[in-house]
Amino acid sequence: MLVVKLFASYQVRNVTLKNRIVMAPMCTYEANSDGTVQPFHLTHYGSRAVGGVGLMITEATAILPEGRISVxxxxxxxxxxxxxxRQIVEQAHAYGAKIAIQLAHAGRKATVDGRIVAPTALAFNENYRTPEEMTLEDIDIVVQGFANAARRAQQAGFDVLEIHAAHGYLVNTFLSPLTNKRTDDYGGNAENRYRLLRNIIDAIRAKWDGPLFVxxxxxxxxxxxxxxxxxxxxxxxxxxxxxxxxDVSSGAVVPATINxxxxxxxxxxxxxxxxANVEVGAVGxxxxxxxxxxxxxxxxxxLIIIGRELLRDPYFPYRAAKQLGVPFEPTVAVYKRGW
Known part of the structure; x- marks a missing residue:
């Protein structure tokens, strides 16, 4: 008989996920303008924990104020x-979910007031401002920002950290030759274009020994x-x-048609x-x-990383279990009446 893998546990370092269903990081743009948590976030993430996901990755969380996608x-x-x-973490843990934070810098896609930066002074499109090419000092500030964010995330109690190196934000623009035209140690060949991410990982690992995703x-x-x-x-x-x-997504570093x-x-x-013989998460x-x-x-x-379907249905794990014909215990006992 075929063993259903979606509801098998998953071990990563010292953290055990109760199933392979992960909530993808999805921006909500519901924070206060100073970046602080609102009651909405506790409801949003708490409901998916109640719904039974194994791991939630919270939305792109800015490591510097100028690195925000939005205010x-x-x-x-x-x-x-x-x-x-910490309150978001406690909501997740109260209902049996593990929780990750996605550490992010928007780079040239930042829309906040003030200076925006990127590896090269190229705008994303005509609707975005042209960024300034980063100096080596700018790069050092970003690396330290990720390290400091990792320390704070550890203090808040997160189980997993994820570095946002996708979707045209800062780290992604260093990796891609379409957006990185530098001629110094951070541009040119693949090893140089990887250097910023390398430095960020090393800086985070100096502060954090738990699970780390990218x-x-x-x-x-x-x-x-x-x-x-x-x-x-x-x-x-x-x-x-x-x-x-x-965590394997795609696109958005430059405007492109995606089927x-x-x-x-x-x-x-x-x-x-x-x-590469590595562990991966599938999305899309x-x-x-x-x-x-x-x-x-x-x-x-x-791992299976679910985005919009979990926006539509916080109880996707219950529905998936029914579709696969496997038992699924609710995280709150009274829900058995409906499930």
Missing amino acids: NDLGIWDDQHIEGQ RISAHDYTEGGLVPEDFIQFARWMTSQGVDLI AYPLYQVPFAKTIKEG LITTGQEAEQVLQDGSAD
Whole structure:
């Protein structure tokens, strides 16, 4: 008899997830303008914990105020943010979920007032401002910002950290040759373009010995850009530095047409998993229990990272269990009346 993998536990370092269903990091733009947590966040994340996900990755959380996508992004750049973040963690743990924080810098996609920075002075498109090319001092400030954010995340009690290196934000723009035209040690060949991420991982690992994920954009969908095969080497470097899992998304480093359809990003995850012998998470229009299970049975990924389907249905794990014909115990006993 086939063993259902979606509801099997998953061990990463000292953390055990009760199942393989992960809530993807999704911006909500509901924070106060100083980056602090609102009651909304406790409801938003708490309901998915009640719904039974194994791990939640909270939305892109800015490591510096100038690195926000919007003025209403959550922040982790100041000690004043720790208490609100701790409340989110406690909500997750109260209902049996583990929780990760995604540490982020928006780079040239920042829309807050003031100076915006990127590896090269190229705007994303005509609707965005042109960033300033980062100095070596700017780069050092960002690396230290990630390290300080990791310390605060540890104080808040998070189980897992994720570095946002996807979707056209700062780290992604260093990795891609489409957006990194530097001629110093941070530009040119793949090893140089990886250098910022390398330094960030090392800085975080000096503060944090728990599970560490990195979210990537595995395909730029543009001639001359990155493709999944490029990330085989990047993934090998990451794991050699202590990264535990690669969260494989794609796109958004430059404007491009993306033909999205169910499971369209799963082959990217499989390419990297097999090529680099690493643990990966698969994302992208996975909406049913059967689809999620098939990805795991095929060996394409180790975790299933669900975004919009969990916005539509906080109880996706219950629905997936019904679809797969496996028992699913509610996190709150009274829910048995309905389930």
